[in-house]
Amino acid sequence: MKFDLPPMMSLCAFEASARKLSFTKASQELHLTQAAVSFQVRKLEDRLGVQLFVRGHRKLLLTPEGLLFLTAVQSALSTLEAGKMSIVGCGADRHVTISVPFSLSGKWMVPRLHKLTRIRPDLDLRVDATDHLVDFDRDPVHLAIRYCEHPPDNLHSVLLFADTVFPVCSPNLMAKFEGHLDPGQVVKQILLHDEMADYTWYDWIKSIGLNNEPTVGGHKFSHTGNALDAAIAGQGIALGRLALVADDLAMGRLVIPFTMVGTTDYGYYIVVPEKSRSDPLVRTVVEWLISEASMTEQNLP
Structure with a gap:
């Protein structure tokens, strides 16, 4: 099975920005610069061909497409996290x-x-x-x-x-x-x-x-x-x-x-x-x- 998916970094930058509604707060969480987070989100939008955010003065709002995609991304990341823990094991050192x-x-x-x-x-x-x-x-x-x-x-x-x-x-x-x-x-x-x-x-x-x-x-x-x-x-x-x-x-x-x-x-x-x-x-x-x-x-x- 072949998947045509965006890079993980772009997905994580989008998810954090959407959750915080702020590139600055997302950058602090991800330990990246604000410019790097903004660039990753812009690259994701270009790849998808849709606008995910409405960018206002010091404020972000999700577009309807962005809100829909956020649900999918968070679900996928949660599944990955659960899969990781299942092989790592809670009792591992x-x-x-x-x-x-x-x-x-x-x-x-x-x-x-x-x-x-x-x-x-x-x-x-x-x-x-x-x-x-x-x-x-x-x-x-x-x-x-x-x-x-x-x-x-x-x-x-x-x-x-x-x-x-x-x-x-x-x-x-x-x-x-x-x-x-x-x-x-x-x-x-x-x-x-x-x-x-x-x-x-x-x-x-x-x-x-x-x-x-x-x-x-x-x-x-x-x-x-x-x-x-x-x-x-x-x-x-x-x-x-x-x-x-x-x-x-x-x-x-x-x-x-x-x-x-x-x-x-x-x-x-x-x-x-x-x-x-x-x-x-x-x-x-x-x-x-x-x-x-x-x-x-x-x-x-």
Whole structure:
């Protein structure tokens, strides 16, 4: 039996756009650009020779043909999904284990896991939050996120976040200075130190040309996430890494006193051993991480 059917991508773009009545919302769900979704739908219309949507200003409406076709497409996709589950089996091992630095796990990845669940409800993600490097030959881990200068050559790697560093503090602390805190005042406050030795308060102060040395006292933390929590509580000023403070900045729990940003040669990399690269579930997790990192950078205040 020969089928003359449109490409699956066009059908999925149409179904999501019709359900959301928005190319923009469909693009967010499918992790594509709005232009790509619109192009796929237009290509589908050209192939079918009918108009599926009435395109208004920031609004989509289904034509009668579009409504009829949507019913057929959703039915077909549901049948495919049911067929997939019948051969995969609900009891099959669908887990992926990822090793993630402790602070990145708590401050960035874990709060976003519900989005991955929406994409792949059958996926069992197991998060190993640790700052210790895993041995892929020995440990049952499929992929990892590593904070490093150069990822190992024997692992497939993708840069997740470049490293940018800047002071952060609570809005209440800023209010004590009437919303203005200059670099000279920063070094006179309680500085919150972590054990990220690649870039410390000494490096930041040197980079902005101050001769002062940061407070020898203050509080020291083994994890950056704890230092940031102390800053949120108004106990001092911490050094924030982009990925670790994005949510706290967006929610107003932290503020940036001024835009003097330090950079390092380090970064957060996704690393995958060769044995895991062909696993479709691992690829799903990698693609989701990259998409979330992109949205995090775009949505920074």
